[in-house]
Amino acid sequence: MTDFQQHIQLIREEVNRELANLPIPENPKYLYDPVRYSLQGVGKRFRPILVHLTGRALDANSDGLANLALAVELLHTFTLIHDDIMDNDDTRHGLPTLHKKWDESTAVLAGDAIFVLAQLKVTLIETHATEIMNYFNKITLEICEGQAWDKEFENDLTISEESYLKMIDCKTGALLGSCAALPAIMEGLNDTTVQSLDQFGRQLGRGFQLQDDLLELISSPEEMGKSLGSDLAEGKQTYPVILARTQFEKEWNELTSHFQSNLNGESLEAVKIFLNDSGIAQQTINKYESYFNEAQNALHIIPTEKRHDLESLINLIQKRTY
């Protein structure tokens, strides 16, 4: 583990500790048992890590950063709980989703309460409170819009590259943008800085999502084979799938049409080979690398000597293989 990896591991542990120490009441159990379950430490804590690293690059107030970091993680947790209901997902980080472990009503209410806990964390920030509140809630509305686009596109096998990129920008980019922008707002920095940092986070988020889309297809370990196969059979639209469908319609349909009945390692392997040979994998890599470059460029608003950790974070994401 590099020094930088140790550094973010320490931040992750601190965030996990703070989530575990939130003063969640014992009763009513209908509400707080599932809330406690959702706050157990299993996430990557990517968003609070981004808040902390950006904030430290700006020499931001550390109490404020801790509150912001918790607020964005709680907001993220709330959106996952409600998205899992809407998408009818059974597991998250290897654990049963809340609406599977309990039921939908429980999950709706626990999600609501966690969103309120996020807002309460934001109210603890003492500088530029109104701007932060406003930004935090505008971003949340953008995330809701992203989920709505996702639901609209769910059964649409003709979604365009442009529509897909807009959707992931709302669903993933907006929150990462806020993780980088909110520390600057809290410190009262100028609009140019806030906007540049928002762009840094958004571009990082776009790159991260497209990279995720490709990794899902080409590096899926054995246990993921089944869900990947069913995703492909159902025509789940991700960036490389959209490229393959629009550029090689006939070949792609032939390749994926038999998945439901003939799922095996061999057919998944055939998809990987196709993505490489057709150039779709490389096109996807080029696209997400361009986002990572834009993220890198947006960082120029921060003095060179303060920029190191954020550049390391981009690098760490760029080089991940799962």
Add this chain to the structure above:
Amino acid sequence: MTDFQQHIQLIREEVNRELANLPIPENPKYLYDPVRYSLQGVGKRFRPILVHLTGRALDANSDGLANLALAVELLHTFTLIHDDIMDNDDTRHGLPTLHKKWDESTAVLAGDAIFVLAQLKVTLIETHATEIMNYFNKITLEICEGQAWDKEFENDLTISEESYLKMIDCKTGALLGSCAALPAIMEGLNDTTVQSLDQFGRQLGRGFQLQDDLLELISSPEEMGKSLGSDLAEGKQTYPVILARTQFEKEWNELTSHFQSNLNGESLEAVKIFLNDSGIAQQTINKYESYFNEAQNALHIIPTEKRHDLESLINLIQKRTY
């Protein structure tokens, strides 16, 4: 219509106009069509009316009041949408509930977005913004707790009077308390005033709910007969039902046990007669009148000459017959 009734009708129309004029985007339709549907003017607007009347008694800033009034109504709308999912209710104010007109996923997301719109209204308030945000969200958490108690008690036919009163205090009292307290917080008034006004709203809310419980049973028009009958058959616990069950267990069980099979006007009439003859109706009236009196007393924090409209509001509620 009295002058006072005309006065609150004007406030109601203004609130409806502002709700209708909220700048709701056209797309994504998955999100904003149901949001628009939910903001159509069918509610009583009791909560924003309480904000306006209290605020005017305090000579509070009128732009701030308008934002607060919309925020509490949007918060209320959000809780109704999610409660309707959890309680599987089909209609609200005579219209299909959102999850019946669309589906549960749509309703979860539209509720979330309306809650965000409520928060965004709060961020427009320029004075004592952090305190207002904090109070607004603490109240929301209390409402979530109330709904959780309600779900815990749902199939519990042994719920005590005390537990029931705690539940309605969270579900109904908390928000009405905030409608009266928030204008005082916005104006920077002292804690004693804020707490007294919170008590005024809460006691009014408690009284209103118990009165509602009784009116449901004794003044139900023909079209309500069916749902009332099924509520009684399923043992839905409301204040007079709890009194009847605990004080006259045998008689009450006999009276309501045949509802599912023998629902007719005669059997509903028998319930009314029993509630009157047993004194349960009068006990309920005494209880809610004591809450209305406490609401009245809490108003003494406001100078006599400023108190008139709020006293008229208590009176109007006290005298309602449906």
